Amino acid sequence: MSFDESFDVIVIGAGHAGCEAASAAARLGSSTALITLNLDLVGQMSCNPAIGGIAKGHLVREIDALGGIMGRVIDRTGIQFRLLNRSRGPAVQSPRAQADRMLYRSEMRRVLEATANLSLRQGKVVDLVIHQGEVVGIDLEDGRRFGAAAIVIATGTFLNGLIHTGRRTYSGGRTGEPAATELADSLKRLGFPIGRLKTGTPPRLDGRTIDWDRFEPQPGDVEPVPFSFATDQIEQQQIKCYVGYTTSSLHDVIRANLSESPLYSGKIKGIGPRYCPSIEDKVVKFSDKSRHQLFLEPEGHDTNEVYLNGFSTSLPAELQQDLIRMIPGLDEARIIRPGYAIEYDFVDPRELGPDLQTRRLRGLFHAGQINGTTGYEEAACQGLMAGINAASFVQGRSPFRLHRKEAYTGVLIEDLITQGVDEPYRIFTSRAEYRLALRYDNADERLEKYGRDLGLVGDSDWDRFNARRDRLAELRQALENTRFRRSEPKYAALQAQLQTDLGDVISLAQLAKRPGVTPDFVRRLLPVLVQAGLRASDLETSLADNLYEGYLRSQATTIERLYQHDALRIPSQLGFRALSGLSNEIVERLERVRPSTFGEARRIPGMTPGSLSTLLVHLSSQQNSV
């Protein structure tokens, strides 16, 4: 077979999944091509110009610790940073940043172009080239044929995308861009089970037509917390966002015009995310709410475009304009781009193994919205894992996977491949059983070693990580070894301050766990030598480890008690059909998912206790004979 060009790895789509995949595969030494419909829109944010948020910020930190690029790019292009949940515990705090949309994509492209082994190509992929059950290349619309040993599909909403505004529908991957319809057909022909999902986006307004004074300003943090462990300082000039509200009369107009909405007229068949509802959905499902919150988010330093967060809609464009003007402060506002809904194809992620490779076709990997997820961060972490595993596949290295105990990335991938999706999947902290262990601030502690072993973490980052690890160990020592005894004068002062008995002797580590003891309080009690040069982020991590250790132990006890068999491995060649006592339905569920541990099997929806114990009996009997 002859190819116009040949690579080790080809990544289709240059969104957030594709960029991570291509960068990782290339840096792992595989010659890699990143193919996109429009090279000017690499790393484009299709929806809101923001990265992070609760659990999503955790993912970005994990990507960074593993050696991915999203965190560095947003740190250089973010125009408003906020650490969310500051008033809560460290495990549920998470960074979020508004991006300058144009800066983000130009910086992403710059980073990719500076990557050795990585070639950017523009073109439309129309088919996969298959040889002896393995994918060996792709065909482009312009007639070129590229060869590769591994292919990552990261097509986002472009896969058979269909855009809706009002009663008008047209094929498209994003407004103004064509859909990838041929590739969708190709996947269908190969027998992949394909479903339909939906998402939406709000209108963008002309900032010059907004009465800003009538909105409540929302400034960013004075001291921005970056995403990347490598970033010391946020350099971008920071901006404000603004908060406003809809009105009940606006709601009435929406309700009166529901027949114009493709969501309510039955035109849209795909399932949308419940946590990202359109304004139509909000008004209908929460009819008792007299107002809904809106955010005005400037899209960048050099544009008038403003993103109207909270007002996702697929109503007709002219109606959108009328509705916008009913919002206090937007009386004169003009829409630059109307909002729309988009339906797109996804492939049942239960087709995938833990390395994100399809079981149907060796060498083919899926990442991002094609797997039924939503969100840039969710896409990026899959892209990174798919890129790593595509390179590993080509290089004959063993697959890389993360356990749900050690990373949100692991939670997300295991959920996808074992549970499948019936609405766009978004990460939440509550999806992690070990939420307290998976903090944004300890992602380096959890994952940097993997990034280093893989070859994605460079020397300077590795040195930085080791230096921090040493500092944390010293700090931990200082917290344990600083003790206050009843006989000491300092003790009485402490007791008076905290108004509670502290026992005969208390360590600073124990003291720090008490309610109302702030990090600053702890800092001032540390030995002077330790205080000097102490970094706030180190103290926070140290205190978080200290705060949660007891809880993590008690949780581990409960989980060990109730789910003690979860770690039992299921041999990959195990024939479920051969196990007597399993119903056909259960066998089908198991075969579709192919769980690799008993715990994964246990979490498959619809498994009965009886079928689980049948499986358990079998696994137990094999445990020592394997």
Add this chain to the structure above:
Amino acid sequence: MSTIVALSTPPGRGAIAVIRMSGPEALFITRKLSSDLDNVKARRATLTNVQLPTTHETIDEVLVTYFNGPESVTGEDVIEISCHGSPVIVRKILDLTVSLGARFAGPGEFTLRALTNQKINLVQAEAIRDLIAAQTDAAVKQAARQVGGELSRTIASIEEKLISVIVLLESAVEFVEDDLPSAELGSIKATLSSVSDDIFNLADSYSAGRLLQSGIKVAIVGSPNVGKSSLFNRLVSRDRAIVTDFPGTTRDTLSETIDLEGIPVLLTDTAGLRETTDTIESLGIERTQQAIVDADLVLEVIDASDSSGALVNRDQNRSTIRVLNKCDLAVSKDFVTEKDLVRISALTGEGIESLRTAILAFLHRGDVDNEGLLVTNARHYDLLKSAEDELDNAIGALKDELSEELILVSLHNALKYLGQITGETTTEDILSQVFATFCIGK
């Protein structure tokens, strides 16, 4: 690996019952059961009294056999305790081992350990596989069936309250940017306290309740010479009271505890109620009145052959079973058609089982204890107590104003324990509740 314990013989009354314990702590726990067991030898049976370590009260005389691993049925250290076949004794011994560190075995767990340690081969495993599957399904269904589904309904309503709090706290954590009403700490505290109380009461219906602690009091009353003492002896199963043909033989009240399906019943024989001038007998009658006041349940005995034996000081507030005795003799026509009578003959034993059933039915009706007898399974009890502990932790964390994610650790643990009885609540279930409750999303 934890140490598991379970009753290995069928539940209920029997001559003996065998409790089996397996795991690394089995020997350690056994040594705490009695001072005779300090040097317990492998494969030897030791006769000893099991005692409560705190009060040294003897629970039962038992035979303890130690099978050292790996030469045991599970491949681990196994202890078998053969005790007398009373549900009360069995529960006390089980509770004692659990308090010393064992945990109730899940369905099929002994067999699984045997499998894991290759004590049985795959062919044997194939044979028992279906059996275990059936047991597991049965364990989940058991809750649904228990007392007409009341247990699972009760737990479902507890879970519902618990989930409502989890939904509030999870939403506050996950959707900080959304315009959510702030969670009312006071009402969350109140809900959690009520959940904790509910679980306590439910668990209490198993063992901590008054039924098992002190039993119930049943007084046998009636006119002289209707056969109260004969009935008493019949129920106690030996000649405890002196029976004569002379009315008024029983001068004092006489009490004995009997075991009815594991529930201790304090049975009191009383002096017959009649007008009397005999000082001693009238003192006895006074005590009878007192026994009636103290009783949870009164067995009012009537002589089937004598329709004149009507009653006598009937306390309307007292739960009463009317017992028609001497049915082996000619039954007076006044009683032939009358309903609401348990017909027995204390002399021949006829109808005694019906009477036991009637007393048990009364117990299960819940008049004795408002909480009823919902929880009858030791594993369920154990799970409920664990859930209750977790709730108390959560309430403590709330009082200390700890952050939501810490409170949620305990609440999710509690929900997991309850889920082991009625079926698990998944993350999706909770997220669905969140999205149904709040308008989430920008």
